[in-house]
Every structure is written in C-alpha cells, then in structure tokens.
Amino acid sequence: MPAAKQQKSRIENFLYTGKDWDFDTLKRSLDAIEEIAVEEMGLDVYPNQIEVITAEQMLDAYSTVGLPLMYKHWSFGKSFVRNESMYRKGDTGLAYEIVINANPCISYIMEENSITMQVMVMAHAAFGHNHFFKNNHLFQQWTDASAILDYMQYARDYIAQCEERHGLDAVEAILDAAHAIRENGVDRYTRIPTKSEAELKSRDARRLDHERDNYNDLWRTLPPLDDSETPEKEEQQRKAALATRLGLPESNLLYMLEKQSPVLDGWQREILRIVRTTAQYFYPQKQTKVMNEGCACFCHYEIMNRLYDKGLIGDGAMLEFIDYHSRVIAQPSFDSRGYGGLNPYALGFAMMQDIKRICEEPTDEDREWFPDISGCNKTMHVLKDAWRNYRDESFILQFLSPHLIRKFRLFQVHDDSNEETLLVNAIHNAQGYRSIRRALSKSYTVTAMELDIQVVGAAMDDDRTLTLKHMMHDQIPAKSSEARRVLEQVRVLWGFDVVLLTEDAATGEILDGLKCTNEGVAKINTEEESEAAELCLV
Amino acid sequence: MYFIDRRLNPKGKSVINRQRFLRRAREEIRQGVKEAVNSGKVADISADGRISIPSKGLHEPRFVYDHAKGVSERIFPGNKKFVKGDQIARPPSGSGSGPGDDGQEASEDGEGDDDFRFTLTREEFLDIFFEDLALPDLVKKELKELLEFENRRAGIVKTGSxxxxxxxxxxxxxxxxxxxxxxxxxxxxxxxxxxxxxxxxxxxxxxxxxxxxxxxxxxxxxxxxxxxxxxxxxxxxxxxxxYTKFPIPNTRAVMFCLMDVSGSMSEDKKDLAKRFFMLLHLFLIRRYKKVDIVFIRHTSQASEVDEETFFYSTETGGTVVSTALEEMRKIVADRYPTSTWNIYAAQASDGDTFGQDQEVCVAMLRESIMPACQYFAYIEVMEEHEEDLFKDESNATKLWRAYSVVQEEYDNFAMHRAARPPDIFPIFRDLFTTQKEG
Structure with a gap:
C-alpha cells in the first residue's frame, strides 16, 4: 500500500504524463528546463520564442534554408519540391526542430511531436543552440542576431520590388549568378574600415608636418637609389596602383563584383549585397556544425537527465527520450550501409561528454594529454569556454582525446589519386592519435569545405578581363564542369571576359586556365609564363 | 519567453517558389509530361501527375572540389582490422570519392546527373499538358455565345422599379x-x-x-x-x-463520344479511342464549368450508354455508322439546344461501314450535325501493322474517303489516323493547337 501511495505522489510531481502536449504543459516544461539550464548549468541565452508549426510549414522552412523570411527564387522551389517528394515517399523524416539565430531566438517545433520530444527539442534548441549562438565568437563577430529578421524582410521586399520594376527574368538572372558564387561571397577577414575624406586629409597633413619637422637638407645630396624609369618598372607601378584602387586581391567575389563591376546597375548591386549578406549569416554555422550540435545535444542530454533525477518526468518519458537520443547520436561505421560521413551530432556529443569525463574522472592518459583541464571538476566552465572560443577545426585539434579516437575506432586513409591503392596511415594507437587528430581537424577547415578563390586581376585599362585565381591545395583541383558553368555566371555579373587560373599553392606554378568569353568557356594556354602573369595584378 | 501557435498561419508559403521552379523547368517538365502521357494510362493522367525530369537546366553550379583527384587524408570511424601500412583497394569509381568527411556535401552535389522526380498538382499538370492548346475559335461559336445573359450591377440611376x-x-x-x-x-x-x-x-x-x-x-x-x-x-x-444585362460566355458544353463497337474494333483500337476521348474530356472540363458527356456506341444500330458499357462491354454485329449520327442528332434536338450548349463530338472508328452508308453519313453531317457542332473530330484507329497500308490515300477506308470531302467544306471538322498510343497526344495537340486556324 505505501508503495502505491508513493507511486501516486510521484506521478503528481510529473510535468506531464502521456504523450500528448498542450500549451500549458509546454509552458510548465519550458519553465522547468529554464530553471535547470540557466540556474544550474549557467547557460546564457537570448530570450526564447517557441513557435509550433505543422509538417507542411516545416517543409516550407526547409526550403528557404531555415530562415522564416526569404526572397523568392526558383532554387528554393526546387529544394521544396525535392524535400516534399522525399518526405511524401517516406525516404526522409523531417527535422524535429529548426532554430534560428535571432534575438529573440526562434525555435520551430512540430505539432506531430510527442510531449517528450517537445521537451527534448526545447532543451536542445531553445537552450543548447541558443547559448551557442549567443556566445560563440564566430557568431558574435559575423552575425547580428537582432537584425537578421528585419534585414531578410527588407531583402524580400526589395527583390519583390525589383521584380516588379525590372521583370522576373532580369532579377532571376542576377540571383542565379550571385547564387553560383555565394560560397565565395563571404568576408573571411574583417575589412579595413575606409577612411573618410576628412580623416585622409588630416593624415596627409600629419605626414607633411612630420616631414617638415624632420627635414634635413643633407638627404638632398644623396644620389637617388635607382631612378631608371624602365618600362617594366612603370608597368609594375601601374599594376600596383590599379590593384590598390580595385582593392585586389579580394577573396569575397561578390563584394568585388558589387563594388567594381562595370556593367551592373544600382539595383543589381544591391541584390548582390543581399545575397552576400545572407551567405555571411550562414558562414559561422558551417564552421561550427560539430560544436553547435555537440553543445545542443550535451544540453538536452544533461537537462533531460536532471529533469528525471528531480522526478519531473517519468520512467516512460525517459525511455522514450533515450530512444530518440540514441538515434540522433548514432554513428554507423564506415563499412555499414547507412554510413554518410562522420555524424556531427555523434562526434560533437561524444566530445562534450568526453570533456566532462576528463574534467571529472580523468585517467593518467588524460592528465598527460590535457593537463589544464583534467580533474579540474569545473565541467561547465571548461565547456562554456570551449563553446565561446573555438570552432570545429580548432576544437577538434584541442580536445579530441585518445580515449575518443579509440571509442570511435577512427583510422586515417591516405588517398593519393595517382596511387593504385589507398593507404591506411594511422589507426587508433599511440602512434596514430596525433596524426588522426590533425587530419580530422583539417577536414573541418574552411579550405577543406570551399575552394580558395580570389580576384587577382581586372584589366580595367585594357579589355576589362577579370582574373580569378584558385590557390590549389593538396593538388585537389576544382571540378571543371562546374567551374565552367560558374564562370559563365560570373561573366553575367562582370560583363566582360573572365579567367580562372589554377595555381599550385605549394609550388606557385600556374597549372591551368579557363577563359569565359561570349563564345563560351575554353582552356587557355598557361604554358607561356608572361601571359598568365599579364592577367594578374597581384 | 513565449509560445506562438503558427499552425493556423496561411499555408503554401512556398507556392511562389514552386511556381518559379516550374517556370524555370518548363521545357523539361513538358517533356516529362509527354512521356508520362505516352507511358501511363490515360485514365490516370488527371489523378496522378508524378513525373520525372532530367535536372539539366535546373542545376545550380558552384565551385566545388574534384575529390577524385589530388591527395587527401580521410578519417573514417569503425576500424575493425586495419593496421598502419595496410593497402586498401580503391572502391569502384563513381562512389570512389564518397563517403568522405564531407559525405553530406558530396551527396548534395552528386545530384547533378540524377533525374529529378516530383509530383505536379493536377492543376499544374493540366496547365502544362494543354499549354498552347485552345478550342477552335469559330464565328459560329461567337454568335452563339452571346445568347446568355447575366444581370450585373451598373451604377445608380434616377428611375427604376x-x-x-x-x-x-x-x-x-x-x-x-x-x-x-x-x-x-x-x-x-x-x-x-x-x-x-x-x-x-x-x-x-x-x-x-x-x-x-x-x-x-x-x-x-x-x-x-x-x-x-x-x-x-x-x-x-x-x-x-x-442592372444591365451582361452577355456571358456560354460555359456549358456537351461532348459526344461516338464509337464503333462492332467486332472489327479490337481492344487495342478501343484503347486508342478511349485515350482520345479522355484527352478531349480533360480539355473540355478545363474550359467549361459544366461538361456533359454522352456516350453513343453503335454496331448496326446505335444507343446511348453509360461510360462503363461504352468502353468495356462487347457487342457484335454489323457496322452502320449513320445510326450513331442519327442518335446524336436526336439527343441534340431533345436535350441540348444549340443556343445554350457548346457541342463537341468525337468519333472513333476503324473506318468500316456497311454498304453505301458513308454517303448517308456525309449527308447527315452536312445537314444536321455540322451546323450544330463547335467541333467534330474523327479519329480513325487501326492496328499497328495496318498503319503503312493505309498511309496511301488511295487505300483509305470508305469512311475516311467520304469524310475527306466534309473536311474540305468545314473548318471545324478534323480527322486523323492513329495506330499507337503515343500517337494520340500529338494528334490531339495537332487538332487543337492555337495556330491551327491561321
């Protein structure tokens, strides 16, 4: 009898029972989660806004890369059609949630989810991702969470206006072209702020003062170092001046085209600006996929467990949660049918848990590898520091432990396309840890994801040929068929011929060249040193 | 911290993007639709617009790595037996570059060559299906269309009831x-x-x-x-x-399906005829608010039947085409006054008729049928192996030869031969293409 009574009073404590949700339960659960997340774990989050949507609306949100507001373009329709048909056929499920890096932080949760799923999703998105968005240095540096929705609204309206004024086809042509180089339309480094006219003047005045103050007639008597005005030198100076004026080299292709293209109208430049602003917004997300998901998974796992420990959710709910959770963080091995690369959820979550383990129950090995944090017992402090200051590449390089390499049984394959076979050059043993860690980290660098392409020349005083240079690393070239089509699109924006040179970053040798003229794309002869050099200003 | 219930927000946020996509993919989709029609059953067309189109022209190019080349270090999980220094045979090319660390990206890019499968809505499908087809715009129809009026508000006056x-x-x-x-x-x-x-x-x-x-x-x-x-x-x-009386276009149409069901009409021939009737029906329901269909089948005598009987029940007997025309004339006189109905007729036959019946048919067409009809289409169906045989006009069937005369007299009379299912849609397009009247 007392056992039954105890059971009953236990159930009365639950936030919810059964599997259906309503807004009261959601509210109650969110409050309980918030208490754990903010009070106990010390997460620092934007205010939350939870929006309940239907599966259909989830599909809508998918197709516009997760932003609730987006300008209209056929490519979004394409991804909508694709997602929809895959979903209808049952090939893929829908995400349980989408979260938007905005202030307030908007999380979409689907109405089909059971209450346990909703609680997990809220812990995952509204606190895990939210904390990451607010605190990670990349997001702080490159995105403006409070302005993004307003900006997208502006973008949508502006492009709609352009369509009215200039016609669908004209706008579509610009958007198509801009989308083709979207990945190369982000700022990777902060630009030097341009000085105002007044500032320039005062700088010149200061220089003049300095010269006057330090004037010494003696200098006049020295013979000039080299005053021979050779044509080469003149040419060099001319090029240098032109490059400075155009701001070359420039890795942000869209920025360069927006500012310098000889053929674009104001509205077309503004569209380029919109596309690159949107691309910039997603730039940090690409670099922090593992960490972001790891952080969110760690948070939901921690929060759900604490809810259970406090007796706020029942055994059934906990089991349901563990089922979802283990599906999310599953990592199939390389030879199984479901393998699709390293699962960022799995790797991220495992790394966060591993940091917790190192902080709380370190082994001798951990003490050797992580002297700073092992046994410090300040798990949340270490994690929050990592979430704030790292991105995937540096995070893996810093925190991937031998323990985890063994757990995942990672191995490294050397793939040289000139060789007949692949070579296993590191496995999960003492000789391999560092090599694996380095290689894995490298695969998450920006260069591994996107080609290093820069604008290096624009013959503004000649035939206005625009020259792009691909710095080729590890001898991996750009896919030629794609590159040709992208060049055609760049030509639309530049209005004159466009050249893509491929330079081996190791040797500095120009290996290959493609030229896009109004007759199409053709290979150019890069044998002759001068010709390629002619195209480059820098 | 608060909740917003968005479930009741207007649906179809992606509709415009979807339309843009269809517009972009027009050419490919049209090709896909054509194939869907040729391969699928006509009866399914309107219900299920699933089509597959090549993704050419829908490709979004980007600068991407050619991972088949160069030197890369890849990390995989789940090592079982490898030790350092092992040589592994390259997995078969194509999937060779794949599953790398960026497996997800690769699959996204890999779409390039695949066909793109998706489902069109019924509306979208029919739009493309009947694109640049129109009903023949004939003088006679114009006159008729003015016969219906509707009261519409037309401002304020000082006198009235x-x-x-x-x-x-x-x-x-x-x-x-x-x-x-x-x-x-x-x-x-x-x-x-x-x-x-x-x-x-x-x-x-x-x-x-x-x-x-x-x-x-x-x-x-x-x-x-x-x-x-x-x-x-x-x-x-x-x-x-x-209120003024406002002329409204006559939006009612009746479609007469006449078919020879005598012994000489094989199942294949009937199937061809059916395809044509279905197309015409689809086409008409897009044009008119209300479309009646009258099925008249005939052997040596004609009767009005329901759809099921029309297509599926068999009957044997001789072939007297004029009986069907007579039946049609009667039904028009009884139920479909030409002042309020647009009348379309499609006749399918293998060109056989009894004795000198074709003369009777021509006479009836001239006297009663053609003056009442907006459009009369005659489809002569035949077996595949007969196709070549009938190519030559001199070998044409009795009915074909007789109808050729009528065709010369009336603009709104059309005739065609069909031997294979894929012929039907081109013929249909041919009959209703907009430029035809020119």
Missing part, C-alpha cells in the same frame, strides 16, 4: 437636401410650442413676454410653412440600383 430602390442612397440625398433647404426639424417646432405654452399659462404677461409670444408665433408659422413645402422625401432624392 421600387424593388431596386437604394434606400441608403435615397435617404442620404434626402438628408442633404433637407439640411441645404433648412427644413425645420420637428423638435425645433416642439420646443417653440412648449415655450409658447409655458408663456401662455402664466397668469401675468409682461411686455417682454407678449413680444416673445408674437415672435414665437411668427416663427412657428414660418416653420410650419417650410415643413409643408419642403418634403421629407422628394422624388429628386430617390435613387435606384441599376
């Missing part, structure tokens, strides 16, 4: 006129009368009061007079809603 009086507008005019002409209000008169009464009821009246009384009386007099001569509602105030 009381039933159409616009009270609100009338009262507004009345009020402005009353204010403009200073028609005294009843209350003003009441007030004066009350004041007068109060004054009169006094036992003692001073000079002041006397003057006031006469003032009031004079004022009352004018007020009463004004009220008398300025009416509350004047005929000039009254307004009526105006």
């Amino acid at each position: 009381p039933a159409n009086m616009d009270l609100r507008r009338t009262m507004r005019h009345s009020l402005t006129r009353r204010i403009g002409l200073k028609r005294p209000r009843l209350k003003a008169i009441d007030d004066l009368e009350n004041e007068l009464e109060v004054l009169r009821s006094r036992s003692f009246l001073g000079d002041e009061d006397q003057r006031r009384i006469s003032e009031i009386e004079a004022e009352l007099e004018t007020f009463r007079r004004r009220r008398r001569i300025i009416p509350y509602i004047d005929p000039t105030d009254v307004r009526f809603r105006n």
Whole structure:
C-alpha cells in the first residue's frame, strides 16, 4: 500500500504524463528546463520564442534554408519540391526542430511531436543552440542576431520590388549568378574600415608636418637609389596602383563584383549585397556544425537527465527520450550501409561528454594529454569556454582525446589519386592519435569545405578581363564542369571576359586556365609564363 | 519567453517558389509530361501527375572540389582490422570519392546527373499538358455565345422599379437636401410650442413676454410653412440600383463520344479511342464549368450508354455508322439546344461501314450535325501493322474517303489516323493547337 501511495505522489510531481502536449504543459516544461539550464548549468541565452508549426510549414522552412523570411527564387522551389517528394515517399523524416539565430531566438517545433520530444527539442534548441549562438565568437563577430529578421524582410521586399520594376527574368538572372558564387561571397577577414575624406586629409597633413619637422637638407645630396624609369618598372607601378584602387586581391567575389563591376546597375548591386549578406549569416554555422550540435545535444542530454533525477518526468518519458537520443547520436561505421560521413551530432556529443569525463574522472592518459583541464571538476566552465572560443577545426585539434579516437575506432586513409591503392596511415594507437587528430581537424577547415578563390586581376585599362585565381591545395583541383558553368555566371555579373587560373599553392606554378568569353568557356594556354602573369595584378 | 501557435498561419508559403521552379523547368517538365502521357494510362493522367525530369537546366553550379583527384587524408570511424601500412583497394569509381568527411556535401552535389522526380498538382499538370492548346475559335461559336445573359450591377440611376430602390442612397440625398433647404426639424417646432405654452399659462404677461409670444408665433408659422413645402422625401432624392444585362460566355458544353463497337474494333483500337476521348474530356472540363458527356456506341444500330458499357462491354454485329449520327442528332434536338450548349463530338472508328452508308453519313453531317457542332473530330484507329497500308490515300477506308470531302467544306471538322498510343497526344495537340486556324 505505501508503495502505491508513493507511486501516486510521484506521478503528481510529473510535468506531464502521456504523450500528448498542450500549451500549458509546454509552458510548465519550458519553465522547468529554464530553471535547470540557466540556474544550474549557467547557460546564457537570448530570450526564447517557441513557435509550433505543422509538417507542411516545416517543409516550407526547409526550403528557404531555415530562415522564416526569404526572397523568392526558383532554387528554393526546387529544394521544396525535392524535400516534399522525399518526405511524401517516406525516404526522409523531417527535422524535429529548426532554430534560428535571432534575438529573440526562434525555435520551430512540430505539432506531430510527442510531449517528450517537445521537451527534448526545447532543451536542445531553445537552450543548447541558443547559448551557442549567443556566445560563440564566430557568431558574435559575423552575425547580428537582432537584425537578421528585419534585414531578410527588407531583402524580400526589395527583390519583390525589383521584380516588379525590372521583370522576373532580369532579377532571376542576377540571383542565379550571385547564387553560383555565394560560397565565395563571404568576408573571411574583417575589412579595413575606409577612411573618410576628412580623416585622409588630416593624415596627409600629419605626414607633411612630420616631414617638415624632420627635414634635413643633407638627404638632398644623396644620389637617388635607382631612378631608371624602365618600362617594366612603370608597368609594375601601374599594376600596383590599379590593384590598390580595385582593392585586389579580394577573396569575397561578390563584394568585388558589387563594388567594381562595370556593367551592373544600382539595383543589381544591391541584390548582390543581399545575397552576400545572407551567405555571411550562414558562414559561422558551417564552421561550427560539430560544436553547435555537440553543445545542443550535451544540453538536452544533461537537462533531460536532471529533469528525471528531480522526478519531473517519468520512467516512460525517459525511455522514450533515450530512444530518440540514441538515434540522433548514432554513428554507423564506415563499412555499414547507412554510413554518410562522420555524424556531427555523434562526434560533437561524444566530445562534450568526453570533456566532462576528463574534467571529472580523468585517467593518467588524460592528465598527460590535457593537463589544464583534467580533474579540474569545473565541467561547465571548461565547456562554456570551449563553446565561446573555438570552432570545429580548432576544437577538434584541442580536445579530441585518445580515449575518443579509440571509442570511435577512427583510422586515417591516405588517398593519393595517382596511387593504385589507398593507404591506411594511422589507426587508433599511440602512434596514430596525433596524426588522426590533425587530419580530422583539417577536414573541418574552411579550405577543406570551399575552394580558395580570389580576384587577382581586372584589366580595367585594357579589355576589362577579370582574373580569378584558385590557390590549389593538396593538388585537389576544382571540378571543371562546374567551374565552367560558374564562370559563365560570373561573366553575367562582370560583363566582360573572365579567367580562372589554377595555381599550385605549394609550388606557385600556374597549372591551368579557363577563359569565359561570349563564345563560351575554353582552356587557355598557361604554358607561356608572361601571359598568365599579364592577367594578374597581384 | 513565449509560445506562438503558427499552425493556423496561411499555408503554401512556398507556392511562389514552386511556381518559379516550374517556370524555370518548363521545357523539361513538358517533356516529362509527354512521356508520362505516352507511358501511363490515360485514365490516370488527371489523378496522378508524378513525373520525372532530367535536372539539366535546373542545376545550380558552384565551385566545388574534384575529390577524385589530388591527395587527401580521410578519417573514417569503425576500424575493425586495419593496421598502419595496410593497402586498401580503391572502391569502384563513381562512389570512389564518397563517403568522405564531407559525405553530406558530396551527396548534395552528386545530384547533378540524377533525374529529378516530383509530383505536379493536377492543376499544374493540366496547365502544362494543354499549354498552347485552345478550342477552335469559330464565328459560329461567337454568335452563339452571346445568347446568355447575366444581370450585373451598373451604377445608380434616377428611375427604376421600387424593388431596386437604394434606400441608403435615397435617404442620404434626402438628408442633404433637407439640411441645404433648412427644413425645420420637428423638435425645433416642439420646443417653440412648449415655450409658447409655458408663456401662455402664466397668469401675468409682461411686455417682454407678449413680444416673445408674437415672435414665437411668427416663427412657428414660418416653420410650419417650410415643413409643408419642403418634403421629407422628394422624388429628386430617390435613387435606384441599376442592372444591365451582361452577355456571358456560354460555359456549358456537351461532348459526344461516338464509337464503333462492332467486332472489327479490337481492344487495342478501343484503347486508342478511349485515350482520345479522355484527352478531349480533360480539355473540355478545363474550359467549361459544366461538361456533359454522352456516350453513343453503335454496331448496326446505335444507343446511348453509360461510360462503363461504352468502353468495356462487347457487342457484335454489323457496322452502320449513320445510326450513331442519327442518335446524336436526336439527343441534340431533345436535350441540348444549340443556343445554350457548346457541342463537341468525337468519333472513333476503324473506318468500316456497311454498304453505301458513308454517303448517308456525309449527308447527315452536312445537314444536321455540322451546323450544330463547335467541333467534330474523327479519329480513325487501326492496328499497328495496318498503319503503312493505309498511309496511301488511295487505300483509305470508305469512311475516311467520304469524310475527306466534309473536311474540305468545314473548318471545324478534323480527322486523323492513329495506330499507337503515343500517337494520340500529338494528334490531339495537332487538332487543337492555337495556330491551327491561321
């Protein structure tokens, strides 16, 4: 009898029972989660806004890369059609949630989810991702969470206006072209702020003062170092001046085209600006996929467990949660049918848990590898520091432990396309840890994801040929068929011929060249040193 | 921290993007639709618009790595037996570069060559299906179309029947006129009368009061007079809603399906005929609000039947085509007056008819059928192996030869031969292409 009574009073404590949700339960659960997340774990989050949507609306949100507001373009329709048909056929499920890096932080949760799923999703998105968005240095540096929705609204309206004024086809042509180089339309480094006219003047005045103050007639008597005005030198100076004026080299292709293209109208430049602003917004997300998901998974796992420990959710709910959770963080091995690369959820979550383990129950090995944090017992402090200051590449390089390499049984394959076979050059043993860690980290660098392409020349005083240079690393070239089509699109924006040179970053040798003229794309002869050099200003 | 229920937000946020996509993929989709029609069953067309199109032209190019080349270090999980220095055979090319660390990206890019499968809505499918097809625009039809009218509001007038009086507008005019002409209000008169009464009821009246009384009386007099001569509602105030008869296009159509079901019509031939009828039906329901279908089958005698019987029941007997035309004429006379119905007819036959019946047919077409019809399409179906045989006009069937004469006389008479299912759609397009009349 007392056992039954105890059971009953236990159930009365639950936030919810059964599997259906309503807004009261959601509210109650969110409050309980918030208490754990903010009070106990010390997460620092934007205010939350939870929006309940239907599966259909989830599909809508998918197709516009997760932003609730987006300008209209056929490519979004394409991804909508694709997602929809895959979903209808049952090939893929829908995400349980989408979260938007905005202030307030908007999380979409689907109405089909059971209450346990909703609680997990809220812990995952509204606190895990939210904390990451607010605190990670990349997001702080490159995105403006409070302005993004307003900006997208502006973008949508502006492009709609352009369509009215200039016609669908004209706008579509610009958007198509801009989308083709979207990945190369982000700022990777902060630009030097341009000085105002007044500032320039005062700088010149200061220089003049300095010269006057330090004037010494003696200098006049020295013979000039080299005053021979050779044509080469003149040419060099001319090029240098032109490059400075155009701001070359420039890795942000869209920025360069927006500012310098000889053929674009104001509205077309503004569209380029919109596309690159949107691309910039997603730039940090690409670099922090593992960490972001790891952080969110760690948070939901921690929060759900604490809810259970406090007796706020029942055994059934906990089991349901563990089922979802283990599906999310599953990592199939390389030879199984479901393998699709390293699962960022799995790797991220495992790394966060591993940091917790190192902080709380370190082994001798951990003490050797992580002297700073092992046994410090300040798990949340270490994690929050990592979430704030790292991105995937540096995070893996810093925190991937031998323990985890063994757990995942990672191995490294050397793939040289000139060789007949692949070579296993590191496995999960003492000789391999560092090599694996380095290689894995490298695969998450920006260069591994996107080609290093820069604008290096624009013959503004000649035939206005625009020259792009691909710095080729590890001898991996750009896919030629794609590159040709992208060049055609760049030509639309530049209005004159466009050249893509491929330079081996190791040797500095120009290996290959493609030229896009109004007759199409053709290979150019890069044998002759001068010709390629002619195209480059820098 | 708060919740928002977005479930009731308007649906179809992606509709515009979807339309943009279809617009972009027009060419490919049209090809896909054509194939869907040729391979699938006609009966399924409208229900299920699943099509597959090559993704050429829908490709979004980007600068990507060619991972088949160069040197890369890849990390995989789940090592079982490898040790350092092992050589592994390259997985078969194509999937060779794949599953790398960026497996997800690779699959996204890999779409390049795949076909793109998706489902069109019924509307979208039919739009593309019948794109640049139109009903033949004939003089006769124009005349007929003006015969139906609809009452539509056409502003406000000063005369009309009381039933159409616009009270609100009338009262507004009345009020402005009353204010403009200073028609005294009843209350003003009441007030004066009350004041007068109060004054009169006094036992003692001073000079002041006397003057006031006469003032009031004079004022009352004018007020009463004004009220008398300025009416509350004047005929000039009254307004009526105006209706005009508006000619509306005749939106009803009836489609006659005539088919020979005699022994010589094999299942294959019937299937061809059925495809054509279905197309015509689909086409008509897009054009007209209401489309009736009348199925007339004939052997040596004709009867009106339901769809099921029309297509599936078999009957044997001779072939007298004119009976079907006669049946059609009767039904038109009984149920479908040409003043309110657009009449379309499609006849399918293998070209056989009894004796000199074709002469009768031609005569009937000239006399009664063609004057009533918007369009008459004759499809001659044949076995595949007969196709070459009938290519030559001199070898043509009796009915074909006879109908050729009619075709020359009437613009709205069309005839075609079909031997294979894929022929049907081109023929159909051919019959209804917009430029045809030119």
